[in-house]
Amino acid sequence: MRTVRLGKVEVGAGSPKVIVPIVAATREGILAKGEELRNYAMDVVEWRVDFYDDVFDIPAVVETGKALRRVLGEVPILFTFRTKKEGGEKAIDPEAYTALNKAMAESGSVQAVDVEAFSGDEIVRENIANIHSAGAAVVGSNHDFGGTPDRADLLYRLRKIQELGADIPKLAVMANSRADVLVLLDATREMAEKYADRPIITMSMGPLGVITRIAGEEFGSSMTFGAVGQVSAPGQIPVEKLKDAMKILHDAL
Template identity: 55%
Template sequence: MNPVKVRDLEIGSGKPKIIVPIVGVTKEDIVNEARTFGDLPLDVVEWRVDWFEGSDDFSQVKEVLEGLREALGNTPILMTFRTSKEGGEKPIEMADYIALNVNAAKTGLVDLVDVEAFSGDDVVREIIEGAHANNVKVVASNHDFHKTPSKSDIVYRLRKMQDLGADIPKIAVMPQSTKDVLTLLAAAEEMASDFADRPIITMSMGPKGVISRLAGEAFGSSMTFGAAKKASAPGQMGVLDLDVVLEDIHNAM
């Protein structure tokens, strides 16, 4: 497996890297929250642009990115527009989705963008090509807030993301039982051990799935999400507690 280098961060080696989301509505809320992150044990900040009131006006999006970059210094920024069909705040036309991500990459202000892997292969490829042309990495993602697919289906989805050229395939699923959590962990291990040539991110959401957010180093998931203020998905732990557990597991291993 080849780690992915983003600024001074090497994703895919050592303990799982911590991503902290920002889900503010106004520019002031978003940038002010980023300014409070200085002492937090985080590796990447994810800006959930679908929460932003001006997400349909790229000039406003760019202004927020400029504020985030100033506030965060050298911390990598992942920009994500999570569509309503995958649990986000609002829908978006695919042409606008492509333009948003590619134009963000062109600014030089973001380090990674998220593309929903089942938006259509042509859409995904266009965003990946546009991001890579501007030295921006791509997280391809898939979310199921209702169930946990079979192990073979989870592995298939992650392999498809890899085949499409994403730098980091990611899947998040909802367990209906503890056995579902084991299914997700087994799929992560199989993907990481048998198929992945790059870092992956996997998680089981909600209270039942919390263990999957902590055990990535054992099962092959390279990153995990922790909340500084407001969680962006069910089951996210506070970033301070998350860091302690990840460090303890890393040291024990």
């Protein structure tokens, strides 16, 4: 399995890397959160730009991204517009989504861009090509807030995202039962052991899925999400507690 470099962070090597989101609505709030995050042990910052009030003003987004880059120094940034249909704050048409992702990749301020992988193959491939041409990596994502599909469906989704050319396939599903958590973990294990030629990210959302955010190293997930203050998805753990729990597991392994 190949690894993926986001700046100095090598995804797929060692313990799962910890991502912390920024979900502020204003430029001032975004930069203040960036300053705060410099005091925490995390590997990557995800800028959830769908929370940003000026998100449809591309020059404003690019300038805020450059300012955030200066604040965070060498910490890699994952740029994410999570659409309404996949649990985000706002809807966006495909052309605007593509233009926004392209502009941010070309700005040089971010090391990776999230692309929702089931937005239509043509749109997805265009986004991936644009982002790769700009020298950034792609996290190809899919989110299901309704529940957990069966294992075969989960594997289909992860393999499809890989086939589309995303550098890091990501799958997040809602856990409504303990059985759902086991299905997600077993699908992750099978994907990592049999099909993945690159790092993957998986998680069960919600309180029942907390174990999946901690135990990725054992089952094959290469990154996880922690929180400093406001969360961007249900079930995220405060980053200090997440790091401690992951270290216990890592040392045992």
